[in-house]
Amino acid sequence: MNTSPSGSGNPDRSLANRDAALPALPWLLDNARLSGLLGETVRVTRVRYKPGTSLLVAFRRIRNGSFDYGWAYTLADPSTKLLRRESTSRSRGGNMRVLRPDSLHPETLVGVGGVEDDWALHKNLAWLREHGAERLGLNPGAAAGLLGGGSVLRYKPERRLVLFAQNAGTAVVIKTAAKPAGPGQQAHFLDRLERNGVPLLPQLGDAECLEHGVTACLAWGGGDLAGLDDDSSAFAAGEALARLHGIPARGLQAAGITAQLRATRSMIASLLPGLEEPARRIEAELGSLLPDRAGSQALVHGDFSPDQVLVGGSEVRLIDFDRAHAGTAEADLGSFAAAEETALPASGGAPGGAPACAPVGSPAGGPKTARLTEGYRQAGGRFTQPGVDAWAAFRLFNSSVDPFRDRSPDWAEDMSWHLRRARELIP
Incomplete structure (x- = not known):
């Protein structure tokens, strides 16, 4: 399966050229141009993109010797909404302002502000x-x-x-x-x-x-499992996860996957049209393989990964249960395995900054996943390896757009790796 990105050598520029409804994209996707627009050095740390509709970015800057955060926002047909928000912000003592990055096209607007001006927060x-x-x-x-x-x-x-x-x-x-x-x-x-x-x-x-x-x-512990090479803590995390899965999922709904797969495939097609067809094939295979809402009703974490496990000495703590739902145990184990693979260092000629693909046929995850599953079994947890691999493929597919959102310099290559590895893991 060909999962290589195609098009221009600069995927941000190609994306901006395709989305004529958002003429401010070139400024918000480029640190240097956004810095010039704001009159200070900033680095974009996160983006939320709705093709043909809007782009919202968070950026970081240094003020008074420490980090400070702000945001920039553009949308199609923006004048009324952005100018109204600017007026409201001023009336309550805020600092939101509306900028016009293109003197030849004054109708192109960008709203900017600090964290305290965040409209939703x-x-x-x-x-x-x-x-x-x-x-x-x-x-x-x-x-x-x-x-x-x-x-x-x-x-x-x-x-x-x-x-x-x-x-x-x-x-x-x-x-x-x-x-x-x-x-x-x-x-x-x-x-x-x-x-x-x-x-x-x-x-x-x-x-x-x-x-x-x-x-x-x-605050607790000395860090999370993502940043620590600690086999005993991974084992303890597996024991804790087994206890979680042993609790009836009373009052919680299952999380349907069909909509998630569809939304991810649509975003992949918008970001890198050359990957649309392989994304459609993975969507179809995972959609037929994984139950949308059926299956065992274990209580699952819903976003389990090494950074959701805090480590303090010989103890661990699990955190962030805001996505907890009823589901299958393999969903959490596969999520952890996929997250570990994504963080493994590049080797063997992997493109850009993307992780190297594991040998074809190898199970999902790495050494932490192996110890996690040992602890999980030791505590009475049960799972199937094909199930773990399938759910790891699900997370890899859905997280394939994260390199773009997190502004990885090599996001197109990273997306391609995610899709390739997801396809390898589908049983």
Whole structure:
């Protein structure tokens, strides 16, 4: 199967040339041009692209000696919406502004602002600033200056902001989302996991925090499993995952895969038209192989990967259950395996920065996956290797667009690798 990207040597330029409805794409997809437009050096860290409709990017810059984040946004037929948002931002003391990057085409507009001007997050961030310390049980001054540059750990515009604060010398991680917390973040759900032996981090806050999309916990451990070569911790993570899967998925729905496959194939076709046909074939094979909503109803994490396992000495903690749902055990194991493969260093002439493909016929994952599955079996977990491989292919396929979203310099080659490896893993 040919999964090599085709077209121009510059995939960003090719994409901008194809999408005439968004003439500002060349500025928002290029660090140098966006820096020139803003009058300061910035680096794009995340993009959300809706072909023919909009492009929203997060960027990072250095201000006052520390990192600071902002966003830039363009959309088709933008004048009314962007100018209205600019006016509203000014009325509430914000700093959003609308720029015209092309003097020959003044109708081409780009809205820009800081984290505090994020249209979807603004309300919950304001609540956090005003009430967060009290509701989270922090010292009164702990939430002060939360939006200062050094406090931002991660930012996905119009989705979530992850902040770092100090509370009486103790580090606290605070997440603010645009929407209220879902079922997997509710106290009764997490209590049920803990009662069944799943190692978790104690959560701060109350129901009002969750209603405003705010969750928090004390910082813990020395890092996550993605950044540590720790066989014993991978084994312990497998034991913890088996305990999770042993809990009935009471009150949770299955996550249908048909829509996910379709959306991914459509985005691949927009980003790299030369990969549309192989993407269609993988979509069809996975759609017929994996149940859309049927199957065993284990409680699954829903986004399991090495970076969802915190490590502290000989102990581990599982985090981020906001995508928990009813499903099959192999879905979590395959997700972990795919994430590990994606992070393995390039070797053997792999294109660009993409990981090297494992030998044809080899199971999904790497050494951490092997230890994870050992711990999983030891704790009574059961799975089939073809099932794990199929779900790893599912994650690789759906995450094939992440290199573009995360602005990997070699995103076209990385996407091609994802599809090639996904196809190899389909039984």
